[in-house]
Amino acid sequence: MTTSVPRFTEALIAPGPTPEYPGRMRRFGQLVGTWAAKGSRLDEASGAWRERDFTWIVEFVLDGRAVQDIEVVVSDTHPSGFETVAMAVRVYDPHAGAWRVSYFAPKIGEYCHLVATPHRNGLRQDGTGTDGRPIRWNFVSITDDAYTWEGWVSDDEGATWLLVEHNEATRIR
Template sequence: MMNVTEAHLKQGFSPALVADGRAAEITGSDDAYGWLVGSWELDVLHYRVDMSARRMTGEVHFAWVLEGRAVQDVWIMPRRSQRIPAPGADNNMYGTTLRIWDAALRAWRVTYFNPVTGQRNELTGRRVGRDIVQIGTHADGTPIRWNFTDITDDSFRWTGVALEPDGVTWRLEAAFLGRRTR
């Protein structure tokens, strides 16, 4: 006999959230994020400080959700297989991003939450050539830019920068190299 939790997962939340693909009203040229659907390994190059010598890794998983009108992800660092014992908050990411297509704006509204650290960010995302440029703010109002660059079918570079109080200097906060897993 199926318990309540099993029934919920089989018939409830997960099937109601996850979609098979992009909604028909989002054109291929407006689909900035669909190529990300699937699972990716991450090399952490920078997370508040240069981390290249530490060889930290992460993982990220993307799916179409909300009848194909949004793309959601789960960013995890360190990888789930490396999270024992639990990492300290400084290098702990287990958050989610929801990217919802806004037809009136002709852009994606992007919201990221990391409940481990309380981080919350609001951005607007668009394709700019082959890159995806996301511009917004941290919860405290600090301007940020999060970009997907060096995009191929199986790899990307993701960087996050924040504007310093001088109003001129952009400081690197995070950089990841992603490789698709099969």
């Protein structure tokens, strides 16, 4: 018996969401595609905001039971012309009724784990940052063609929150 071995991307990327949880898979599934994003990030030490442009690519993975995204930026030094700077995997946990989120940005040393639930007309992701502080990442607005995302951090266990990142994006695919 001969079996073919799939390539990594063929085994990872799914053609769509699992049919087991259609409504719940839509929560992050609505973001599947490619986005041109403009972001601003607060340097907490100086109080200065830094602007940045990036492309955000989102796909269904793990037989449609999860959504994975990567953040890429233009790079003059990388042979491909771009550099992948971060990725996240969002897996729906039917036992918890929530999404488990893991985010990795090794170049800046950021590794975060969050739990995501619906919130107003978007999604709220609550967790802990690499430095141990509570973080809250909100998709505050999602439409077919655009989204707005905010990153918050708390220095007092969630009593108050400081906005440290803001991204706006438009769909390009």
